[in-house]
Amino acid sequence: MSEIEENSYSRNKLIDYLSLNPIDVEICDVTLRDGEQTPGVVFTKEEKMNISNELDSIGVDIIETGFPVVSSDEKDTIKQISNMGLNSRTCCLSRALSSDVDSALDCDVDMVSIFVAISDLHLIHKYQKSCEEMISCALDTIEYAKDHGLEVRFAAEDASRTDIETLKNVFLRAQDYRVDYVSLADTVGILNPSTTYYLVDEINKSVDTPICIHCHNDLGMATANTLMAAEAGAKQLHTTVNGIGERAGNAALEEVLMGLMVEYNIMRYDTTVLTELSRTVENYANITPPVNKAIIGKNAFSHESGIHVMAILENPRTYELFNPELVGGKRNLIVGKHTGIKALKGIINSMGYSMEHDELCRLKNKVKNCTDIKHGISRERLEDMVRDIKMHDL
Numbered sequence: 001m002s003e004i005e006e007n008s009y010s011r012n013k014l015i016d017y018l019s020l021n022p023i024d025v026e027i028c029d030v031t032l033r034d035g036e037q038t039p040g041v042v043f044t045k046e047e048k049m050n051i052s053n054e055l056d057s058i059g060v061d062i063i064e065t066g067f068p069v070v071s072s073d074e075k076d077t078i079k080q081i082s083n084m085g086l087n088s089r090t091c092c093l094s095r096a097l098s099s100d101v102d103s104a105l106d107c108d109v110d111m112v113s114i115f116v117a118i119s120d121l122h123l124i125h126k127y128q129k130s131c132e133e134m135i136s137c138a139l140d141t142i143e144y145a146k147d148h149g150l151e152v153r154f155a156a157e158d159a160s161r162t163d164i165e166t167l168k169n170v171f172l173r174a175q176d177y178r179v180d181y182v183s184l185a186d187t188v189g190i191l192n193p194s195t196t197y198y199l200v201d202e203i204n205k206s207v208d209t210p211i212c213i214h215c216h217n218d219l220g221m222a223t224a225n226t227l228m229a230a231e232a233g234a235k236q237l238h239t240t241v242n243g244i245g246e247r248a249g250n251a252a253l254e255e256v257l258m259g260l261m262v263e264y265n266i267m268r269y270d271t272t273v274l275t276e277l278s279r280t281v282e283n284y285a286n287i288t289p290p291v292n293k294a295i296i297g298k299n300a301f302s303h304e305s306g307i308h309v310m311a312i313l314e315n316p317r318t319y320e321l322f323n324p325e326l327v328g329g330k331r332n333l334i335v336g337k338h339t340g341i342k343a344l345k346g347i348i349n350s351m352g353y354s355m356e357h358d359e360l361c362r363l364k365n366k367v368k369n370c371t372d373i374k375h376g377i378s379r380e381r382l383e384d385m386v387r388d389i390k391m392h393d394l
Contacts, residue, residue, distance in 0.1 A: 023264045025230050026061035028212065028238050029253055031281065032081075033064045033093055035240040038249070038285065045077040047284045049084065051241070054277045056086040058257075059269045062111065062236070067093040068103040075107060082108040091153070094145070096137040101145045112150045113183070114141050117157035118166060135170050142177045153212060153236075155183035160191050160199065168206040175209045181236060182209050186225065189218030189248065193228040200232035210235035215251045217243060222251035227259045241281040242289050242296065254278060254295040254327065262321065275328035295327055304334040309343035313350065335367055335377040351379070353386050362389055 032048050035041065043051070048065070055063050065082065068075040082090045091111040094100035104112040116138045117123070118131050127134060138154065145152045154174045156167055171182040184199060191199070196213070203211055213229035215222040215238070226237050243252030254274045260266040278296040282288055291298040301324040303309050311318035312333065324331050333347050341360050344367070348355055355363065366385050367377055377385075 023230050023260075023266065024235065025260065025266065026236050027253070027256070027269070028062035028064055028091065028236050029055050029060045029240065030064040030214075030238050030250065031055070031240040031244065031253070033066050034238075034246070034250055035244045035281075035285070036066070037246040038244045038287065039246070041244065041285045041287070043284055045073070045080065048077050049081060051277075051281060051284070052081050052084065052086060052088070054273065054280060055241075056088045057270065057273055058277065060088050060253075062091050063088045064091045064093070064113065064238075065107075065109065068107050069095075069100055075103060078107040078109065082110075089151075094141070096134070096141040098141055098144045101141060101148065101150070104145070104150065105148055110151055111153060111180070112145050113153040113155055114138060114145065115155040115157050115183075115185070117162075117187075118170060119158040119162040121161060122158050131166065135173065138170075139173060139177050142174060142179050146178050151180045152178075153181040153183050154179045155185055155212070155214070157185050158187040159184040160186040160195075161188070164199065164202055167203060171203060171207045171209065175207055179209060181212050182207060183212035183214060183236070184229075184234075185214040186216055186222075189216035189222060191215070191225050192219070192221055193224050196225040196228045197232040200229045200234050204233040212236035212238065214238040216245065217248040217250060220248070222249070223255040223259060226251040226256050227263065230260070230264070242278055242285075242287070242293070244281070244285055244287060252294070258295050258322075258327065271326055272328045296329070299332075300324070301329050302332040302334055304336045305338045305343075307340075307343075309333050309339065310346055313343075313346040335382050337368070339364070339367060347382075348386065351383065351386075353383075355386070355389070359389050 031051060036043055052063055065078040066074050068078050078092050089110040091113055092104050092107055092109045094104055094112045094114045096114055096116045101112055116134045117126065118134055123129060123131055142152050142154055156162060159167060174182060200211060211234045213226055213234040215225045230237055237256055239253035239256050240250040241253050243249040257269050257271055275296050289297055294300065301320060303312050303319060308319045316323060335344065335347060341364055344364055345360055363385055370377060
């Protein structure tokens with residue numbers, strides 16, 4: 001039995017549900033497009049190619065490589081990525097314009113994502129056009145792209161603030177134009193897990209075309225919403241590495257993949273390189289994730305409390321959902337304010353040292369009085385303390 005299966009022992013009802021309603025998903029990572037819309041973030045061509053290689057090594061199904069009409073350099077980069085020989089399919093963004101589709105064709109991508117907004121808010125204040133005018137433009141562009149051999153995803157921007165009957169109608173019409181996917185964009189992150197499930201389920205009842213979900217994190221629920229969309233029947237899940245993206249970002253790739261593994265037993269992605277990929281994107285974007293960021297944060301596998309440390313030394317599963325190695329991380333046992341004698345002894349022993357009780361008491365006092373304690377005591381500093389005590393006893 002795998003570690004994840006062992007961690008699922010208390011989820012019998014969900015497992016029974018999933019055996020009757022298995023989740024069938026694919027990942028479309030949009031780091032290179034939506035992630036680059038993070039204020040101040042610009043990836044070079046080489047950086048985009050490196051990120052694409054790492055996404056491909058994980059097994060990400062689709063890589064959204066960019067928006068080719070942005071610039072000639074962007075177009076060239078997308079074309080180079082499309083011709084790297086990746087196992088992942090490539091996708092790029094397109095407005096509801098045949099000229100945008102021509103740019104996508106020039107880039108040799110497998111899929112084009114044609115988007116329009118049909119919410120009243122966007123129709124009035126962005127397009128100054130009627131809903132029917134925008135739908136007509138979208139359908140013409142879909143037809144043009146399909147006639148030129150492209151896989152087509154039709155995305156309703158601001159879908160979460162669009163009348164649901166309008167969404168059903170436009171998706172049914174797009175289905176008649178042989179669209180390959182219909183996509184729901186929670187553009188301002190207004191959904192919660194319950195409303196996400198309802199929206200996806202309602203659309204799923206009306207159309208036969210696979211559904212995509214694209215969640216923003218304005219309320220901090222992008223990952224939860226993405227997983228709930230999958231449970232409701234969404235096929236394609238959109239993510240970005242480290243959850244970067246405009247404003248509060250998008251659903252984080254590392255969180256979605258580990259959520260799929262732990263909650264739904266989807267094991268086909270190589271999660272062991274997630275931390276390495278996170279550091280790559282952190283370096284390229286110059287954005288450091290919070291220390292308590294799930295999966296890849298500096299503190300994701302750090303333990304200071306004496307009770308926790310003692311339990312971890314006995315069996316890591318007591319305070320870790322999964323081993324850090326599963327995501328390419330490392331466990332970090334921190335000596336600090338909350339470290340007791342027993343935990344300190346366990347840490348010292350794990351470092352290859354042995355100390356008598358009185359020595360441990362002196363070491364504990366040194367730790368408590370150390371000016372570094374606000375930030376935790378590093379392994380090197382702790383070793384210096386141990387050596388000082390040992391030398392004093394000679």
